[in-house]
Amino acid sequence: MFVCAGCGTELTAPVSRVALPDHTDYGAWEQLHPPLMEPATYALNPRPTGPPWRLWDDVGEDLAAEQGVYLPQYSVSFGSRDRIVIAPGDSRGMALILEKCEGYCMGIDGRDGPNLACEGCGRPVATRMDDCGLWQTVWLEPDQVRRRPSGVPAVPVPGWDELDLEACAVAPVELDGSWNFRWQAAVPVALARLVVACEGRPVTLPGPLADLVGDAVAGYLPAGPPALTARLAGPGRPVTPSGNGEVLLVPRHPVTGEPWRPPHGTATVVPLDIGVWAHLALPGETSPQPATGTLPEGVLRDDYVVPLRPWRGFRPHGRAFRDTLAHLPGIRRPELRAYYDRYSGPGPY
Known part of the structure; x- marks a missing residue:
C-alpha cells in the first residue's frame, strides 16, 4: 500500500503493480469513462505528466528530448515522473481540495495539479481525474507518498x-x-x-x-x-x-x-x-451447428450468440x-x- 510521506496515513488499499495501459491518456471526448485500473492494482507512468507545462517555442528540441518528446508539440510537460495511478475505489484517507477541482464539463480534469490532500496532515498528495473523455483515476505524487508492506501475500507474476x-x-x-x-x-x-x-x-x-x-x-x-x-x-x-x-x-x-x-x-x-x-x-466459436433440418420436438434451442x-x-x-x-x-x-x-x-x- 501507499502512505503519506509526511505523517504515514494510509492512502490506498493493498495494491499490486501491473503494466501501465496503452490507453491511459486517451478516451472518447465528452463521454464518461469507467476506472482505468482494475481494483487492487497500480501502475507507474515513467513520463513527465501534468503541470507545469511549457510552450514548445520556449523549450526547444534538446530540452524537450530530455522530457521524452521528440516532435514539436503545443506544450511540454515538466511534471513529475513515475506518478502512481490507482482506481478511485482503492484510495483511502484523502479529501478533495475544493479550490483545485476545475474541470471541463462533467468532472475534474486535474488542470490545477494535486487536488487531494492527506486527511492526516493536509499536504497535497494526489490528483483525482474523472472529467469527460478521461478514464477515472487517482494519481499519487511520487515525492509525497511512500510504500509500506500491506501484509498481504504477494501474487507471483504469471509466465x-x-x-x-x-x-x-x-x-x-x-x-x-x-x-x-x-x-x-x-x-x-x-x-x-x-x-x-x-x-x-x-x-x-x-x-x-x-x-x-x-x-x-x-x-x-x-x-x-x-x-x-x-x-x-x-x-x-x-x-x-x-x-x-x-x-x-x-x-x-x-x-x-x-x-x-x-x-x-x-x-x-x-x-x-x-x-x-x-x-x-x-x-x-468452433462448436458445430446443424446446417439443415430442425430440432426434434421437445428439444430446447441453444443457439450461439x-x-x-x-x-x-x-x-x-x-x-x-x-x-x-x-x-x-x-x-x-x-x-x-x-x-x-x-x-x-x-x-x-
Whole structure:
C-alpha cells in the first residue's frame, strides 16, 4: 500500500503493480469513462505528466528530448515522473481540495495539479481525474507518498504459458454497438510503434486486424507497394521464420508490460495491447451447428450468440497515434520525419 510521506496515513488499499495501459491518456471526448485500473492494482507512468507545462517555442528540441518528446508539440510537460495511478475505489484517507477541482464539463480534469490532500496532515498528495473523455483515476505524487508492506501475500507474476488469454481478451464492440474505447486507443498506439519499427516503409497488417479495421487505419500507414508483412505472434502461436521482410505484432504482458519474444530468431517485434491481441489471435466459436433440418420436438434451442456488429465505422484515436510517435526516439530519423509531416493528420480527436 501507499502512505503519506509526511505523517504515514494510509492512502490506498493493498495494491499490486501491473503494466501501465496503452490507453491511459486517451478516451472518447465528452463521454464518461469507467476506472482505468482494475481494483487492487497500480501502475507507474515513467513520463513527465501534468503541470507545469511549457510552450514548445520556449523549450526547444534538446530540452524537450530530455522530457521524452521528440516532435514539436503545443506544450511540454515538466511534471513529475513515475506518478502512481490507482482506481478511485482503492484510495483511502484523502479529501478533495475544493479550490483545485476545475474541470471541463462533467468532472475534474486535474488542470490545477494535486487536488487531494492527506486527511492526516493536509499536504497535497494526489490528483483525482474523472472529467469527460478521461478514464477515472487517482494519481499519487511520487515525492509525497511512500510504500509500506500491506501484509498481504504477494501474487507471483504469471509466465506467458500461465496467462488465461481468454480472460485477457477484450471484444472490439460493446453491447450497444459502439466501438470499445480501449480498442480505439490501443490500435493507433500499436500502429505508431509499427511505423517506427518499419522505418516508414509500407507494411501490410495481419489478416484479422486488416479485416476488422484495415480501411479505417489505412491513412496512418505509409503508402506504396507493401515491402514488409506484419503478423500476429505470441504464446500458443508457433513462430516459423519466413524471410527478412516480416514484423511480429506481439502482446504486452499485463503485469510486467514487456513484449512477448519469440524463442528463436531476430524478427522485429511490435507490442500490442494484450486485450486486443488476444481477441485477434484466439480462435472464434468452433462448436458445430446443424446446417439443415430442425430440432426434434421437445428439444430446447441453444443457439450461439450472433457476433455484435458496430453501428458505425471504426474511429481510431488520432491523438493516441500522434502522441505515441512523438514519444518514440526513432521518429527523429529523416525518413520518418518526412513520413510524419505527410501522414500524421488522420484521426477524429
